[in-house]
Amino acid sequence: MSERFKRHHHIGQTVVPYTIDWSENRETMELSIDESLEVTVTAPMTATTADVEEVLESRQEWLLEKLYGLKEQEGPPYPKEYMSGEKLQYRGRQYPLEVVEADVSQPELSFDEQKFTLQTHRFEKGGDEVSIRRKRQAVVDWFIEQADQELPERATRFESRLGLEDVPVDVGEIDGRWGEYEDGTVRLNWRLVRAPVRIQDYVLVHELAHSVHDDHSDSFWNTVGALIPDYEERRRWLRVNGNTLSV
Known part of the structure; x- marks a missing residue:
């Protein structure tokens, strides 16, 4: 009741x-x-x-x-079918997607700094629901792997300036948040790897600063501002554009 x-x-x-x-x-x-x-x-x-x-x-x-x-906040982009001619966002830039037939058992995504290539089996049907789901999973897996490699490396650029050392950074699925700091560990949403690098840095600094300040006090924001002077602009970018980082 x-x-x-x-x-x-x-x-x-x-x-x-x-x-x-x-x-x-x-x-x-x-x-x-x-x-x-x-x-x-x-x-x-x-x-x-x-x-x-x-x-x-x-x-x-x-x-x-x-x-x-x-x-x-902008609405999410139109659902993708993962066909040639579509684009995928990575580090804030849009790159063309090319889908090619290959001798693969399941779709595989690669990137050559100019375009994304999605290899699919010749029996994959272009627009059916199962095929789209399999191709989307290949794209998600690629971005998660990249985020797991790149985001923790970026954290090391700020640790020493906060008097920190070897803070664990985990990357994965986080519902409704871009990051969190808990029990000495920074956890980041893998979708951040699709955002501009300056936005990635803001979220990293935000969470690392929580190792020094528990709440969002003036001291906390002063710490963030010392490393990211335009943090308010970057935070607003996430509010407005966050939905565009979905896959």
């Missing part, structure tokens, strides 16, 4: 309508934002509106990033 209650939270001149969903099954508070920009706070029955406001106050930066990000 739960009860819902609508209120407004103010962040400077920005008014954030939100709904409190009091639930008997909750022990902690959780914030969520859907595509309609509606904020929902799921709270335990024992929580007061003052408790909710305190949580919203502590998450103001997150709220603004989510709200403006959803509002500004």
